[in-house]
Amino acid sequence: DVKVTQSSRYLVKRTGEKVFLECVQDMDHENMFWYRQDPGLGLRLIYFSYDVKMKEKGDIPEGYSVSREKKERFSLILESASTNQTSMYLCASQTPGPGIGYTFGSGTRLTVV
Amino acid sequence: GENVEQHPSTLSVQEGDSAVIKCTYSDSASNYFPWYKQELGKRPQLIIDIRSNVGEKKDQRIAVTLNKTAKHFSLHITETQPEDSAVYFCAASIPPGTYKYIFGTGTRLKVLA
Numbered sequence: 001d002v003k004v005t006q007s008s009r010y011l012v013k014r015t016g017e018k019v020f021l022e023c024v025q026d027m028d029h030e031n032m033f034w035y036r037q038d039p040g041l042g043l044r045l046i047y048f049s050y051d052v053k054m055k056e057k058g059d060i061p062e063g064y065s066v067s068r069e070k071k072e073r074f075s076l077i078l079e080s081a082s083t084n085q086t087s088m089y090l091c092a093s094q095t096p097g098p099g100i101g102y103t104f105g106s107g108t109r110l111t112v113v
Numbered sequence: 114g115e116n117v118e119q120h121p122s123t124l125s126v127q128e129g130d131s132a133v134i135k136c137t138y139s140d141s142a143s144n145y146f147p148w149y150k151q152e153l154g155k156r157p158q159l160i161i162d163i164r165s166n167v168g169e170k171k172d173q174r175i176a177v178t179l180n181k182t183a184k185h186f187s188l189h190i191t192e193t194q195p196e197d198s199a200v201y202f203c204a205a206s207i208p209p210g211t212y213k214y215i216f217g218t219g220t221r222l223k224v225l226a
Binding site (some may be wrong): 031033035040041042044045046048052058059088094100101102103104105107108 | 118119122124146149155156157158159162181202212213214215216219
């Protein structure tokens with residue numbers, strides 16, 4: 001089975017801090033994604049990457065950036081954390097192909113105080 | 114842009130009854146529709162999917178139907194069991210391609226014993 005590992009299950013950060021959320025997958029997948037999950041809003045795409053050093057904005061990229069220096073690792077960066085970024089963050093990976101579902105990580109619940 | 118509406122937001126059924134969750138998508142070019150189940154505190158997991166060239170797909174007690182003309186797709190769970198209690202998300206691929214998805218807002222299904 002594909003394993004997608006998010007480094008932290010819970011994080012508490014202060015407003016204005018720079019925050020790094022890490023995601024690693026072990027199946028050589030090309031595509032990786034960052035979503036945030038909020039009650040009543042479902043899952044919303046922040047950024048995705050289809051190859052090393054390649055990235056595209058999703059629906060809600062404001063306040064976030066990403067880094068993909070190695071194929072297996074996709075990092076989400078909050079440049080200056082704000083309270084409205086308190087959320088559950090889910091990473092997913094996928095191998096390209098017609099109709100291939102995602103494999104999600106366990107999520108990081110980030111609280112910004 | 115692409116939009117997916119999901120109803121109902123909450124659903125309670127008696128054990129053994131059937132449950133139906135409905136989704137509507139906006140972009141007629143979407144061609145892949147996965148469903149994810151997220152148990153409390155766990156990652157979303159793919160449970161079934163359907164491609165646009167198929168009208169129905171079954172896997173034991175779950176089935177998905179697709180009406181391309183109406184841009185509707187539905188998840189059907191028969192003979193519900195307590196372990197079916199979870200949040201269910203539908204998704205539609207964002208054209209072109211099938212690797213980016215837009216998710217519905219989720220349905221919390223509660224199966225009452």
